[in-house]
Amino acid sequence: MHPRLIDRFNRLTRHRQEHIERVVAVMEKLAEAHHLDREAARLAGYGHDLARELARSELLAEAERLGISYGPEERAEPLLLHGPVAARWLKDLSLGNPDVWQAIQYHTTAAPGLSPLAKALFVADGVEPGRRYNGRDVLERLAYENLEKAYAAVLQSTLQYLDARHLPWHPLTQGALAELNGTAYAPE
Ligand SMILES: [Fe+2]
Numbered sequence: 269m270h271p272r273l274i275d276r277f278n279r280l281t282r283h284r285q286e287h288i289e290r291v292v293a294v295m296e297k298l299a300e301a302h303h304l305d306r307e308a309a310r311l312a313g314y315g316h317d318l319a320r321e322l323a324r325s326e327l328l329a330e331a332e333r334l335g336i337s338y339g340p341e342e343r344a345e346p347l348l349l350h351g352p353v354a355a356r357w358l359k360d361l362s363l364g365n366p367d368v369w370q371a372i373q374y375h376t377t378a379a380p381g382l383s384p385l386a387k388a389l390f391v392a393d394g395v396e397p398g399r400r401y402n403g404r405d406v407l408e409r410l411a412y413e414n415l416e417k418a419y420a421a422v423l424q425s426t427l428q429y430l431d432a433r434h435l436p437w438h439p440l441t442q443g444a445l446a447e448l449n450g451t452a453y454a455p456e
């Protein structure tokens with residue numbers, strides 16, 4: 269692992285580090301089950317939340333610095349930028365490959381057209397054993413059997429979570445859902 273990433277990891281709270289380690293462990297098993305590149309899977313898991321503990325103002329500043337464009341959703345909730353920012357950190361260090369960066373970039377919102385690795389990360393983040401909700405273990409087992417079904421299920425539970433809190437659906441999440449439902453979706 270690159271020293272800059274290890275440094276980022278070491279600055280996270282123990283709580284976050286443990287979550288990341290569990291996501292890496294699930295990613296390894298998903299890679300095995302679905303014939304994904306093991307190192308790419310590990311790196312996506314390791315990198316996905318490295319920017320998660322930046323303050324909202326820091327995330328906005330970092331996105332500006334890196335030239336990451338974002339919309340009103342990110343302006344309203346800058347935490348949505350933690351994936352895109354972390355993806356750029358790895359890309360700028362030439363760590364991983366476009367699949368890894370895509371996976372990290374979209375691990376919070378999902379998006380249409382995700383690679384299997386990106387779907388795996390979205391699922392792993394949602395089903396890792398530290399998450400506490402009814403049916404988590406069933407969903408984790410499903411993930412090893414059928415990644416597409418698990419992806420659809422985690423996306424549905426994400427939408428339910430947002431609705432329960434009266435939070436808006438990100439256009440990328442709407443796009444991901446539309447893709448699953450086989451309906452065209454064009455933002456705006
Ligand atoms: Fe995250």
Ligand SMILES: [Fe+2]
Binds near residue numbers: 287291316393
């Ligand atoms: Fe996470």
